[in-house]
Amino acid sequence: HAKAAGGHRFHFFAPEMNQRVAARLALEADLRRALERGELLVHYQPQVSLRGGEVVGAEALVRWHHPRRGMVSPADFIPLAEETGLIDALGEWVLREVCRQQRQWLDQGLNVPQVGVNLSARQFRHPDLVGLVAQSLREQRLRPSLLGLEITESAAMHDVESAIATVTRLRSLGVGLSLDDFGTGYSSLSHLKRFPLDHLKIDRSFVSDLGTDPDSAAICNAVVGLAHSLGLRVVAEGVETESQMLFLRRQRCDELQGYLFSRPLPAADYAALLACGRRLPLPPAEGAALQA
Numbered sequence: 001h002a003k004a005a006g007g008h009r010f011h012f013f014a015p016e017m018n019q020r021v022a023a024r025l026a027l028e029a030d031l032r033r034a035l036e037r038g039e040l041l042v043h044y045q046p047q048v049s050l051r052g053g054e055v056v057g058a059e060a061l062v063r064w065h066h067p068r069r070g071m072v073s074p075a076d077f078i079p080l081a082e083e084t085g086l087i088d089a090l091g092e093w094v095l096r097e098v099c100r101q102q103r104q105w106l107d108q109g110l111n112v113p114q115v116g117v118n119l120s121a122r123q124f125r126h127p128d129l130v131g132l133v134a135q136s137l138r139e140q141r142l143r144p145s146l147l148g149l150e151i152t153e154s155a156a157m158h159d160v161e162s163a164i165a166t167v168t169r170l171r172s173l174g175v176g177l178s179l180d181d182f183g184t185g186y187s188s189l190s191h192l193k194r195f196p197l198d199h200l201k202i203d204r205s206f207v208s209d210l211g212t213d214p215d216s217a218a219i220c221n222a223v224v225g226l227a228h229s230l231g232l233r234v235v236a237e238g239v240e241t242e243s244q245m246l247f248l249r250r251q252r253c254d255e256l257q258g259y260l261f262s263r264p265l266p267a268a269d270y271a272a273l274l275a276c277g278r279r280l281p282l283p284p285a286e287g288a289a290l291q292a
């Protein structure tokens with residue numbers, strides 16, 4: 001009986017699976033050409049201080065403008081690029097593009113803060129990563145502090161000793177280093193304090209549950225405390241509402257990134273935002289309101 005059911009299931013799923021494999025192969029072939037055809041671009045999402053509301057940084061987020069499919073989400077093509085090894089070329093392109101853009105803005109007289117570039121697990125393990133970062137900075141005569149790198153908690157904790165060595169070499173170049181999606185992996189605290197990072201980013205999943213899930217509020221609170229005790233600043237990602245912002249400020253979170261202030265923007269729009277000095281409007285802190 002079980003055998004019959006299994007056979008039936010196979011028959012049912014096989015065509016669908018073939019379709020999925022075919023779609024994946026097509027996407028892979030397209031992605032291979034996307035770089036050469038100039039279909040990739042970088043958007044910039046501002047990060048604002050929870051003290052003064054000013055823009056203190058941005059995250060570079062790659063976008064793929066596919067000629068037929070329109071905008072393809074990085075959540076769909078980054079994992080594919082990672083599996084196929086295309087991520088090496090793609091990641092190098094993003095890094096160079098961000099450095100080129102920062103140089104252009106500087107030459108235009110813009111006062112640019114640091115831009116953070118995401119590194120996938122495979123990029124992070126690449127033996128030439130440190131050389132590539134150094135070369136990208138040198139090519140554009142960029143102060144290293146204008147570049148940040150974001151590595152995920154899971155990439156950092158995979159092979160801890162070599163990860164610490166890589167982060168240490170990157171930091172000695174003078175670039176910023178953030179631990180991304182923090183709270184979703186399994187960091188051991190004894191390992192964490194050996195990484196010379198400067199920022200922790202609280203994962204969006206905890207921020208979006210702040211209003212409804214007491215555990216998420218407790219996790220945000222704990223991450224801020226942990227980060228500060230290690231001398232790191234904390235960025236909350238995916239902040240969409242004023243009440244999330246107020247909660248995070250009360251918890252002494254340092255910076256905010258999310259739709260509440262701005263979506264990721266095309267380069268020109270981000271530059272315009274910097275030029276006009278737009279800030280996050282911050283209501284007076286609660287302590288001050290009570291005294292008034």
Ligand code: C2E
Nearest residue numbers: 061062074075078094118119120238239240257258259264
């Ligand atoms: P991530 O590094 O955690 O980036 C944050 C994601 O949250 C971005 O999604 C951003 O658009 C989104 N986000 C920011 N604020 C809000 C908000 O208020 N609400 C909601 N709902 N979402 C918000 P995006 O751009 O789709 O990127 C997804 C992921 O793809 C990134 O997650 C990162 O892991 C990866 N990625 C993006 N660009 C690159 C890249 O250049 N290289 C590599 N290796 N990975 C990248």
Ligand code: MG
Nearest residue numbers: 059118150180
């Ligand atoms: Mg990131």
Ligand code: MG
Nearest residue numbers: 180181201237
């Ligand atoms: Mg993140």
Ligand code: MG
Nearest residue numbers: 181203204237
């Ligand atoms: Mg995230």
